[in-house]
Amino acid sequence: MNNTTESMTVAQRLSALIVAATLGLFAVAGVGLYQMQQVYEITNFSNVNTIPALNALDDAVDTMATLRVNLWQTLAITDKAEITRLRSGVNKGHEQLDEAFKAYDPTVADAEDARLLKEDREAVAEYIKLCNNAFALADAGKNTQAGDLMLANQPIVNRVGVALDAHRDYNIKLSNQAAASAIATISRSTTLIVTFSVFTVLAVIVLGIVILRKLVGQLGGEPSWAAEIANRIAVGDLSSQIELRPGDSTSLLASMKRMSGAIRFLVDDAGLLSRAAVEGRLATRADATKHQGEYRKIVEGVNQTLDAVIGPLNVAADYVDKIAQGNTPAKITDSYNGDFNILKNNLNLCIDAIDQQAKAAQAIAVGDLSVKINVRSENDAVAKSLVRVTEVLQGLQKELQRLTDASKEGLLSERGKPEQFQGAYAEVLRGVNQMLDAILIPIGEGNRVLSLICGGNLRERVEIACKGDHEKMKQAVNGVHGWLTDLIAYVTKMANGDMTAEMAKASSDDQIHEWLMLLKRNIQALVADANMLSKAAVEGKLATRADASKHQGDYRKIVEGVNQTLDSVIGPLNVAADYVDKISKGAIPAKITDTYNGDFNILKNNLNAAIDNVNALVADAGLLSKAAVEGKLATRADASKHQGDYRKIVEGVNQTLDAVIGPLNVAADYVDRIAKGAIPPKITDPYNGDFNILKNNLNLAIDNVNALVADALML
Structure with missing residues (x-):
């Protein structure tokens, strides 16, 4: 392993680290995707199986409920058309039950599920058979026996409900088992992913440490420090003190320290030549024997070059000095030959590149990211950096524009x-x-x-x-x-009739406040007119009306409606009042012939009945008066033609006539007898009032006549 890593380049080592990390990530991702698929398949069981199954069973339950209602309605009625309609609904329900079970077939999950479905079908088939038997009895006109048959076989009816409920419970159980399985799978997935992640991280850490140690050993120090030293040497800064580890003679820093010393010698000689050139001692040359290898060749070449290029070099030095100070000179237009011409061309190219990069930097500074930057070579770090700056700024611009667009679309969580x-x-x-x-x-x-x-x-x-x-x-x-x-x-106060409600203006521009106040004033005006009409009604001023022109819109319609209502109410009342007034004064008016509705028609009919009754009384009074004038004192009014108190009036008049005419008949008879010389005996019947005075006067007359007769007889 050690020999293998020793022979590997830095790129190969970093590639190995990346490959290890990538493989670990792929392993974690693979395990995660696999477990996610497992969880999905388990949790999706409810969507593709449980829910459709429960929907099919619920349809069956609903259909059964409808079937039972239609069955009992069929047995309870005699209307053939309605029975035919209900029987059609029952047959359709049988078809719906079959469709519900067919819809359930694709969702059967296991043998137990299939057994329960079979039980459902058998229970429904037995119930349908029972229904058909009941319908057969009903068709024979035996509705009562059909109902008794259904009641006697209630266990068959109950079996359907029990079977469907058991099947629903089993489906819910399957769904719960799937949920529990998903939870267990998630737990296993988490453990596997964490395990793979830990192993991946450990492998990357170990490989990274090995690579880092090898890299630091080859560099002789931290990569950043080695890069800093190289950059300083590259820009001509040889002042850095390079500290090496004990025994280090082969690392990059050790080599750079030796290179720095050699370059310092070159720099010293360059300084010597530079000072000589400044002092005008153009013949001065560096001592090439102080240098070794290629550095000696460099010095010798420089000496040789100086011999040939002092003139053009002075020009080049001047241009380089200006460029170093940030003062880009105009392009060289003098003519040179050979390498001097190449030097001139290179300086001119450098000037062009600096101008181009300066303009690019200025464009970037003012926000022009479309500027084109020419990268002259792989080593053109400045141009590459400018390109990278424009790319980063363009990326930043796009990201900010994305946020702006999201904000415009209302996606404020972006x-x-x-x-x-x-x-x-x-x-x-x-x-x-x-x-x-x-x-x-x-x-x-x-x-x-x-x-x-x-x-x-x-x-x-x-x-x-x-x-x-x-x-x-x-x-x-x-x-x-x-x-x-x-x-x-x-x-709320206004709605409750509290007109003391107040609301301040929200601002000087509050338009709603104006309309709220107008609303209050309109309602107050309605209340005022209502109070005015009420007071007028109490005072008997039935002709008083509210002024609808003071109101607007539907408020005006309300007032006009109240006025029209009063007109409709008070008109018939005025007619009634006029008729009552006339009747009270003895001027019996003609019957009311105008058309009225509701209670006003009842009032009209009552007034007309009163007129008929009063006219009948007047007619009977005329009859009795005429009979009295004609001396027909036995004449009486027919009380049976009248009703209520009117009958009592007629009966009272008849009784009064009886009470008056009886004594008058007695008096007339006594006067007639006295006139004929047949002196009657004295009246002994009891009488009251004026009739008693009349009786006493007649008795006195009889006494006087009897006295005259007695005196006449004495004579």
Whole structure:
């Protein structure tokens, strides 16, 4: 194992780590998917089996209930058409039972389920047979015997219900067993996934530690420190002190330390040559014997190059100096030959690249991410970095645009995905997510309370602590809540007839308040007119009416309806009052011939009956008066033609005449006898009042006549 890892490259080692992690993840995912499929198949049992089975059994139960009702209705009636209809319903019910059991067939889960289905069918078949026997008796006109047959075989009827209930209970039992099996499978799945995950993590950790130790040993230190030293050396910074581990002479850092020393010698010589060039000592050269290997060749080459290129190099040095200071010069236009021309062209290319990258950076700075960046080679780190910056910013822009679109669509639960970014870019998205959370919690609470208000529930307000615009929103929602509460109290008082209800204006722009006040004034106007009509009725001012023109809309219709109602009521009452007044004054009017409805027609009929009765009394009074004038004192009115108190009046008149005419007849007879000289005996019958005075006067007359007769006889 050790020899194998020693011979592996860094890429191979990292690839091995990735492969191990990937295999572990695939193993965890595979186990998880398999177990999820198992759970799905178990839990789906209820959807594909239990629910359809229970629906079929419920249909059978409902059909049985309908069959029993139709059967007993058939036995209880004699209407042939209705019996035919009910019998058709019974036959259809038999078909529905068969269809329900056929629908159940595909859902049979096991042998016990099949046995219970068979029991259901047998119980129903036995019940149908019993029904057919009962119908046969009913067809023979023996409905009572048919009913007795059904009652005597109630166990057969009960068997159907028991069988269907047992079958339903078994299906519920199967569903519960499937649920328990799903729970057990989930538990096993969790254990397997956790086990595979732990083994995967341990394998990755062990392999990572081995790779890390080998990598650090080859680098001679931390990779970041080695990269930092390499970067410093690459940019010409040889001031770093490279600390090596004891005995380390082969690591990358050891090699870089030696390289740094060699380069430092080169730098010193370069400095020497540079100072000489600055001082104008262009003949000065570096001592190549101080260097070894390729470094010596470099120095020698430099010396040789200096001999040939001092002029063009000075130009190049000047351009490089300007570029190093960030001052990009104009392109070189002088003519050079050979390598000097190549140097010139390279410098010009460098100038073009710097200009292009500077313009690209400026475009990125102002938000133009469509700028095209030319990567000159695999080593063009600046161009690659700019490309990466544009890609990251474009990704960030797309993610922010996605959040914006989601917000426009009302998907306020959508959040950015900071895991797709690194560093400050990830922090930007985290900040956006935190901002959305801070915004949506108050909005969500406001929406919840507004939803309650929309449903007529004013029991809750927005109580969470808010700041800034959220506090304004909270106050607005609670303001609506308070206004609606006041409105309900106001309307409740108005509905209960309390016209003292008051409601303040919510603001100077409150349009609803104006209409609420108008509503109150309209109702108050209705109440005032109602009180006015009531007072007028009490005072007998039946012609008084409310002024409908003072009202509008349906309020006007209400007042007009009241006026029309009063007209309909008071018109017949005025007619009745006029007739009663005339009758009371002895002016018997003609009978009422106008058409009335309801109680007014009863009143009309009663007045006409009163007129008929009074006219009959008047006729009988005329009869008695005429008879008295004609001396027919034995004449009497026929009391049987009258009813109630009118009969008593006629009977009383007859009795009065009897009481008056009897004494008058006696008096007339006595006067007639005295006139004829036949002096009658004195009246001894008892009389009262004026009749007694008449009796006494007649007796006195008889005494006087008798005295005259006696005196005449004496003469």
